[in-house]
Amino acid sequence: MRPRMTTLIGILTILFLVSPFVVVAGASLDTGNVFQIRFPPHGLSLARYAEIHSRYLYAFRTSLVLGLTTATVATATGLMAALGAMRGRLIAAEALLSFFRMPLQIPFVVTGAVYLQFYYQLVAMTGFNPMNSLLGLLLAHLFIVLPYTISAISAVVPRTDNALEEAAETLGATQWTTFWRITFPMLRPALLAGAFYAFIISFGDVPVSIFLVTPTNMTLPVLIFQDMRFDFQPSILAVSTLVSIISMVLIVGIQKLAGLDMVLPPNQRLS
Amino acid sequence: MANDIIGPSATLLPSMMSDKDDSAKQWRRLLWFPLTLSATLLIFPQLTFVTMSFHRDIGMGQVSADFTIANYVKILTDVFYLRAIWETTYLSACATFWAILLAFPTAYWIASIEGRVATLLLTLILASSLITVPIKLMGLNIILGPSGIVNRTLEALSVIRSPVALLNNEIGVLIGLVQYTVPILVLMLFAVVQTIPKYLEEAAYIHGASNTATFFQLIVPMAKQGILGACLLSFNMCMGAFTSPLILGGGRVLTLPVLIQQKIINDADYGLGAALSILLVCFVLLMNVVVGAYVMRDRRRRVNRPYGG
Numbered sequence: 001m002r003p004r005m006t007t008l009i010g011i012l013t014i015l016f017l018v019s020p021f022v023v024v025a026g027a028s029l030d031t032g033n034v035f036q037i038r039f040p041p042h043g044l045s046l047a048r049y050a051e052i053h054s055r056y057l058y059a060f061r062t063s064l065v066l067g068l069t070t071a072t073v074a075t076a077t078g079l080m081a082a083l084g085a086m087r088g089r090l091i092a093a094e095a096l097l098s099f100f101r102m103p104l105q106i107p108f109v110v111t112g113a114v115y116l117q118f119y120y121q122l123v124a125m126t127g128f129n130p131m132n133s134l135l136g137l138l139l140a141h142l143f144i145v146l147p148y149t150i151s152a153i154s155a156v157v158p159r160t161d162n163a164l165e166e167a168a169e170t171l172g173a174t175q176w177t178t179f180w181r182i183t184f185p186m187l188r189p190a191l192l193a194g195a196f197y198a199f200i201i202s203f204g205d206v207p208v209s210i211f212l213v214t215p216t217n218m219t220l221p222v223l224i225f226q227d228m229r230f231d232f233q234p235s236i237l238a239v240s241t242l243v244s245i246i247s248m249v250l251i252v253g254i255q256k257l258a259g260l261d262m263v264l265p266p267n268q269r270l271s
Numbered sequence: 272m273a274n275d276i277i278g279p280s281a282t283l284l285p286s287m288m289s290d291k292d293d294s295a296k297q298w299r300r301l302l303w304f305p306l307t308l309s310a311t312l313l314i315f316p317q318l319t320f321v322t323m324s325f326h327r328d329i330g331m332g333q334v335s336a337d338f339t340i341a342n343y344v345k346i347l348t349d350v351f352y353l354r355a356i357w358e359t360t361y362l363s364a365c366a367t368f369w370a371i372l373l374a375f376p377t378a379y380w381i382a383s384i385e386g387r388v389a390t391l392l393l394t395l396i397l398a399s400s401l402i403t404v405p406i407k408l409m410g411l412n413i414i415l416g417p418s419g420i421v422n423r424t425l426e427a428l429s430v431i432r433s434p435v436a437l438l439n440n441e442i443g444v445l446i447g448l449v450q451y452t453v454p455i456l457v458l459m460l461f462a463v464v465q466t467i468p469k470y471l472e473e474a475a476y477i478h479g480a481s482n483t484a485t486f487f488q489l490i491v492p493m494a495k496q497g498i499l500g501a502c503l504l505s506f507n508m509c510m511g512a513f514t515s516p517l518i519l520g521g522g523r524v525l526t527l528p529v530l531i532q533q534k535i536i537n538d539a540d541y542g543l544g545a546a547l548s549i550l551l552v553c554f555v556l557l558m559n560v561v562v563g564a565y566v567m568r569d570r571r572r573r574v575n576r577p578y579g580g
Binding site: 243 | 402405414541
């Protein structure tokens with residue numbers, strides 16, 4: 001077939017999308033202690049990786065704990081919501097799912113502002129401040145990721161085979177056994193995909209977290225974001241490269257485990 | 272609340288259905304936790320926020336006790352804020368235009384190649400949309416800077432004499448917004464293009480249609496609904512985008528999300544920040560309703576005239 005305009009646009013678009021990461025990774029390998037960013041690098045060295053400050057490691061740990069907790073709670077909640085709405089044979093199941101998707105209509109930056117105000121009010125009224133612990137970030141992150149896990153799981157629940165479950169129960173399996181041996185394995189790809197989205201959104205979030213972080217609860221993306229603006233050091237390039245690599249490994253891993261179809265985002269934001 | 276949603280459970284044939292009915296009832300019990308959690312996370316914080324927008328700022332992060340619409344009046348009468356609303360809308364519309372222009376052909380191209388290469392490309396696009404935004408912005412900063420690749424290439428090709436400013440202005444923000452939405456749009460439009468049967472395209476070629484004619488007279492019209500949906504999604508994302516306008520606009524391009532963050536974090540003007548946020552959400556919702564109504568009308572018209580005109 002003749003070369004086409006669409007092929008050209010496609011190749012250029014992919015180069016455009018990938019180039020920022022390539023440039024950051026390339027610049028992170030530059031030699032010397034220069035504060036100027038150079039791409040292509042003038043030499044190769046890992047010096048900037050050795051300079052990574054320990055506060056990035058703390059922030060990484062915070063983001064990791066936050067992301068994993070958010071993903072676990074959101075996936076469990078999503079599973080309950082999806083099973084309850086679909087298996088409960090609700091007449092208003094669709095309306096209920098739209099209710100769960102409502103947070104998608106609110107821009108992230110607004111959610112951040114909303115939760116900050118809410119916590120201030122909570123402190124004023126009860127003296128309890130969720131921002132003293134990770135709870136403050138966790139609640140706001142749950143709010144933004146729940147629509148993703150609920151959509152991902154509820155899209156698959158109707159496809160699971162009810163006949164298999166009935167067969168298991170007829171053969172004398174208890175409800176609990178049926179769930180763990182039959183239902184759960186059928187839902188596993190959807191659960192993985194939901195947990196993956198919850199984790200990666202929570203782990204990478206800036207617009208919500210920037211309102212809610214404190215010096216003791218600093219997430220990695222917000223730290224990178226703030227250092228980039230106010231206190232640029234070449235080692236940020238090294239940190240960013242490592243984060244990109246870890247994210248890439250995670251994306252490929254989930255894709256192998258759950259399948260590409262599961263990992264591609266469903267068009268949730270519209271419905 | 273849950274009781275309203277959990278509709279009539281009694282069936283007409285209780286004796287036959289009782290078994291299934293019982294199990295449905297048990298499944299429904301699972302809904303209590305998600306419903307309580309979602310409702311709590313949604314209602315209480317938003318309620319506080321909406322209330323806040325109706326109180327005047329009295330300094331030191333305090334708001335007055337009296338109920339007033341002064342914040343809304345101020346935003347809707349002050350040229351500064353009206354300009355910000357216009358700027359956000361204008362940039363979002365431009366970014367949407369460019370994003371579709373790049374994303375649709377890309378989606379079509381990826382759908383036309385199959386196998387491993389397509390999977391690899393989709394993975395790269397997915398990664399570009401999921402890896403945390405600051406890293407992307409850092410890369411764009413290096414690429415678009417005065418001594419960045421773009422400027423050096425253009426200078427080497429003698430297109431320009433001295434570096435052009437691609438950062439800290441609207442061009443930078445526009446490029447950032449396109450970067451932000453294109454990956455999601457490609458993935459979404461890829462799903463749309465895949466639903467167009469291959470034999471239609473083959474039929475067009477057999478009848479002598481050129482590539483261009485097939486693309487514009489068959490593929491694009493078939494994907495029209497999907498493209499409209501993608502436009503809407505892109506517009507929504509851009510209207511709410513915060514990190515790209517802040518970094519690539521260098522604080523000089525004031526879009527609504529940037530202003531909201533400034534009002535709340537820098538100025539501690541909570542009332543005004545809340546009012547700005549609520550106007551932003553309402554404005555975006557309104558746009559969605561208008562476009563949604565147009566799409567529905569279009570769909571109805573097509574049902575009436577299935578072979579188009």
